[in-house]
Amino acid sequence: MRKVKYLSTFIISLLSTLINYAQTDKAEMADTMRSNGRIYVVVAVVVLILSGLLLYLVRLDKKITRIEKNKS
């Protein structure tokens, strides 16, 4: 009888840790950043940097085309 009692408490504690684990398993996401719209600031900065780099690439491309035309 005592053995059964020990075994049952053991199983219950095991199950409860499992449940606890499932509860802490929720991933922390940047929900506040999304809800107050600050994420758009990040997107604006990143998109600006990207478009700056791409513009630079376009200008380089045009410059090389001009040199190619002068050569031939």
Place this chain on the structure above:
Amino acid sequence: MRRSWWKILCVILLLYTFIGGFLMDVPRLPALSETIRNLYFHVCMWFCMMILFTVSVVYAIRYLRSNKLTDDIYSRQFAAVGIVFGVLGYATGTIWMSYTWADPNNSSFQSFGAVAREPKLIGAAIALLIYFAYMVLRDSISDIDKRARITAVYNVFAYALLFPTIWIIPRILPSLHPGGENGNPALDTNDIDNRMRLVFYPAILGWTLLGVWITSLKIRLSLLKEKRLLQ
């Protein structure tokens, strides 16, 4: 600008990657959480590198068949930009890894010993070093034809070694990297969420087109230089 429709496509896809990559929904996963968005950037670097190296080896073989020096220039420039993307992929991987693989109760500096044994990291480092050696080999031979021939052969060898170092060995050994012993990371249909695929596939195409664009500029410049030498 020359033949510009795919360049416009590249710009549109990259803008979409950056906007959609930050704003669209992603699965909520423990440990990864928001860093899962690195899939659109870190993984695409490796895709781009792989495609550029493949093009490079194709031009190397073309050079061996045709002996035309333009093929050698193409091969070299594709390898060079491929290395740039490889280094970027490696560097972004180390940042991502130090926040997701490191033991949360241990600082990333202290768990470095465990993380540095990662087979994917070592394999990628070896693959990149082999390509660094390709560049060193090129610059150490002054005769143009000899250089082109020897490095074309070395390029085939380097490409062949890419497969064991970054594809096969990390999958045989136990690894923390996704797709360790059970298949293909990112491309496995069970592995990646449908919402992420909406951004991921355009991102691969956009980054690859960017790599090709940069390479095409480099090729045109070195062709100009070659012409000047001949005149």
